[in-house]
Amino acid sequence: MKHTIGIIIILIFLASCSNQHYTIIRDVNVFDGENVLEDVDFVFTQSGIERISKKKKSYKNSTIIDGKGKTILPPLINAHVHVRSSENLKEAQKVGIFGMLDMFSIDSRANGLRVYNDSTAYSKFYSSNVGATPPGGHGTQFGINIPTINDTISPSQFVKDRVAQNADYIKITNEFSMSRLDTIQLKELINEAHNHNKITVAHISDLQNGLEVINQNIDGLAHIWYRSNSISKERDLNLLRAKEVFVIPTLSVIIKVINHANEIGLKDDYLTLDELKNEVRKLKNKGICILAGTDSPNYNMNYTTQFFEELLLLSECGLTEIEVLKSATTNIYEKFHLEEFNRLEVNRKSSFLLVTGKPYLRIEDIMNEKRIWKNGIEIS
Template sequence: MKNIFLPILTVSIVFLFSCKESKSSLSKGEKTEENRNTYVIENVNIIPMTEDNKVIENSTVVIKGNKIHSINESTPKNSTIIDGKGKWLIPGLIDMHVHNLSNGSFSKGYPTRGATLSFNTQNLMTPYIASGVTTVFELSGRLGHFSQRDKIASGDIIGPRIAIAAVIDGEGNEIVARSPLEGRQSVRNAKGMGYRFIKVYTWLNEATYKAIIDEAEKQNMKVVGHIPSAFEGKQAEEFFVPHFGLIAHAEELSKQTDDYSYETAQNFARLAKENNTWLIPNLTNLVSIRKQAESLESIETLPSLKYAHPLMQDKWLTSNGYYGASDESIEYYQRQVDFHKLIVKAFKEADVPMLAGTDAGISGVVWGFSLHDELELLVDAGLTNEEALATATRLGAEWLEIDDKIGTIETGKFADLVLLNENPLENISNTTEISAVFVNGQWLNKNKINNMLAELEAWNEANKENFKWKNRKSL
């Protein structure tokens, strides 16, 4: 969505730090795993989310350290027993399109001044964990996100695994490339800084866009992102190029055409299939934008709003860029919402993999909680409950190339798990019926989750007056 990320990108100006983990931090992490309890979930129904996805009923799952130790084998002595009777175990959920806040400043500083606006990392990560989201893909990467990732990896913060993409744009972002030469060098620089993924963005010219994608392939870096505006009005064959591996949201396709027919959606799906380009439908963002354009009630009544940072709460309610849109804009948003459903249908028909992502962090889309909205919208667009779950588990892990570690419930994989009170294969909304979450082997029962949310809500409420969007330049 043009310009919708700018507030988050502004907030996310960060100070430099080393991206390499120290030996001491690794040692701390290793000690944490060694000292963790062994947990045994008894009589639980496992939805493994493997390709055959055969439900394993009344099972015993042993979690030792941060790994799934065994399934339906003997129970180790001195284990912590969890009663899973009548409950359902699924892999931890993955949101493949998020924008996390990170430390920064709204005003120009001096060389030795640090960030004037700092965020409590645990507060930022709690909504994910409370929602069973144990892995996220950060698509507006800043060096501060590496710091957040490493705090989580060391065990200092309870949060999701974080994959991070560097944004390369033709203007407006931190990494700017206006020629193929600059584009190639930007990819190499990003790799040297520790990024594993490249995000191409809206204002790249055609030649630079293609050079970035080509160089990323040479550097063994996967590419996600926007379809640049330079391609608007041109044939879709121009922007579907090999190694452009993942479209950030269906809106990237709908802005390329005025013909919102199923035939157009099918053509996009055909080209995506030919180029092995996957899709994040990201239905949540346009549904949310469409509602905000007409009224702020959808934000004011949002149950999860209280868990968003107070600065964002205030911005979404007092400086909302969508509210008050013209009737023509509202009609356009609605046409996009409807067309995106056709895109999901066509991509499913063409057997093009789709991944769950929400644009978490844009106006009205709350981190963690929004993924459950996305799953419901995907089902409404034509996916089965199981297919929707796959977009937020196995398939996300596969695209990130960490499917040997997460994404399914199998022995030897990390213990990122969500224990549900009801079966999500019967009703996708049951993913919200969370009884407990395992985060890298750490067990958080419902009481612990509720306490974490209560602390976050209390902090946000107590600090509302300190974070007014109109006063942001003084922060």
């Protein structure tokens, strides 16, 4: 009886394999998240990636796509946004941004947007929910009633409350121009977050405020510093490297801040654009991990093409094409522990972009026409 059941199971498996539909993208270039493979066949099904090889192989029930002169990329992630509605997630997914890291939303909005996370049509939503800030701190200026760290809510309790509200990581504000948490509060926040296995990210605009949170073992900075006199020294960069801190430069929004300041006569309050880009260049040269994010929708930035513009800006700071692509993919997967996303390898999910051109050699090609597959289904 057991023998008969075993044979039946094998026959069912073989039948399912024979009915499997394969898609073969021939002679395509693949950036797998770490390395580039040129002129290979990329074979996949809805179950996952079947094969990546220079050797040709035929499959029954297959569709063949000419990949000559095109490149397959892993899912892109925008590491700094503020999502306002489900439409933002849909817009992003259509252009190949598979994940959005929201950096400050009230708990109810964040949980409402998480409902879309199992949908093929929507980018995966991650959020810190409400950021940790004191009364009068960054995040309180928008006229929305939010919990703050005060006489009745301790840093530890704040973290526990966010964890209970499904926060994916903990955002902490340490803004130069507003009320700030003290060193003891920062330390307690970060320690409590780490006790709950949550990544911590800090909003900063001034280098010294960045160093304060780095000394308390923050995991990452949500912006690069851009206030006047925020010119990093070798010892500062060594500290970031030693602590393995990642930085999301958000050049898109900071350049707009600086340009606006110049227009209204406040240019002395900020770095020049050349100084700003040089600070990013120093991070790259020191080997500090850089993640790509825009801070949309500030300054009316969109959730689609602005991300590609951000990648071009990172390239202007001296990042190689491969480094730029990693900043938008595997660097983010790794630093935020995004288990849903991986390098493009056999038996992994068949979710990826097919881009016309070779962005691993010419990053401007990232702006070109794209086809998008999610779990083996073409969606755009």
